[in-house]
Amino acid sequence: MIALALPAAANEGGFVPPTLEDMHLPEILPWAAEYGTGFGKQMLLVLLSVALIAWFFLAASRRGQLVPGKLQHLGEMSYNFVRNSVGKDIIGERDYRPYVPLLFSLFFFILVNNLFGSIPLLQIPTPSHVGTAYALAGIVYITWIVLGLKKHGIGYFKLAVVPAGVPKAILPLIVIIEIISTFLVRPVTHSLRLFATMLAGHLIIMLAAAGSEFLIMDADFWFKPLGILTIAGGVGMYMFEILIQVLQAYVFVLLTAIYIQGSLAEEH
Template identity: 80%
Template sequence: MIALALPAETENGGFHAPGLEDLHLPEILPWGAEYGTGFGKQMLLVLLSIALISWFLVAASRRGAMVPGKFQFLGEYSYSFVRNSVGKDVIGERDFRPFIPLLVSLFFFILVNNLFGSIPLLQLPTTSHVGTAYALAGIVYVFWIGLGIKKHGLRYFKVATVPSGVPKAILPLIVVIEIISTFFVRPITHSLRLFATMLSGHLIIALSAAGSSFLLLEADGLLKPLGLLTLAGGVGMYLFEILIQVLQAYVFVLLTAIYIQGSLAEDH
């Protein structure tokens, strides 16, 4: 069970629940203290994820045997899942191939960085920091807008915001709604969905670990058996969080494919 933040006693000897200050560790190499920036555990894990993903993809594809071993099978299955179930099915068989490198890279990067939150000692999903989610969503945002302009020219903004078949009487209102939802709300929800899910899940795991530790070690009398119940619930939440970490990587990439397909479409 994750012991991310052991419970601390308050002045009254009560239970102190873990908060954001327990999840955001001190920086390893601080700089720009007035802005709260620096090289910390999050950046270190991002670099580690890039190294791990690069090693995995190279090692899984190195031999290319006709009868793949377990390692090669895992690499090929993961790649095929993103290629076929996301890229091909969503973007379409005619157009999907140029976008597979982006989709595969996003999937593996988000998956590994999410799973860091469930690995002992690491215990930090870097996507639980909003800056990481904003950066990923920002890259996708610029990409699908640029793709739409490349495909349609400046007419893309009309394609993206003026639905076909709408009565002229309500068209101005629909256009305003489409502009807000497409170019403002979409990138925000794309990033915050990933960030909020990872942060809340990590807080739940930390709270379960701290609560069970407090009840088992500090509580008296009839409260102590509740520690076992809290521990069992925490283990269940830990396993559920792993499922959510995988699912959120898939959802982020799925939405990316949907946005790409929308940029390529001829009408809205």
């Protein structure tokens, strides 16, 4: 299963490990070939994820019943998870409701696009392309800054970088650290955490699959049993990667809720 979308090991010259070029396929419709941009598989999967998410929740809510069926129950359970476990618990019961649609959309968009990396033939998580992660983190970055300004006015920047109770002697140093960590480091780590995890996990699975193929098909007889062990390890990593794909969607949305809550808070 794992090897369906993976590069084969070279038959000559020994084992050739998979590279990023093997993972990020050529564009389907290149419109700026010299810059390597265009409409590719990842963009196609992004559109597919939007269609799948919209179809599922429209189907789940189409015939609302007092005693829900399986599809309605799954849709309600999914919505309530984000609403209560993320929005209500993190942002607070008083303020969370306006932000549930954003949290809900981010969670299921990231979840589905992450899980694409574990589906045969599709087999690529779209956030493994850094542009997707940057775009999502950028939306969140602009959102919590705008919310902070709307709530506190220009005084939000003081609230964001001047923690309460800090001695005046070290306040200038703390302010510099807070400016860097809040407005520069936070959006970068928010995006790169998702991107790097999806990229690394998928590369590990590719390496296990390519290594298994090489050991079984091309290596000397005495090394072939190692191919069986490599397949077993690859299947284990495949299952672990599914867990990571779900957790990363949750972590991204959890951090989004924390950032929103911080923008709405009266002091830090």
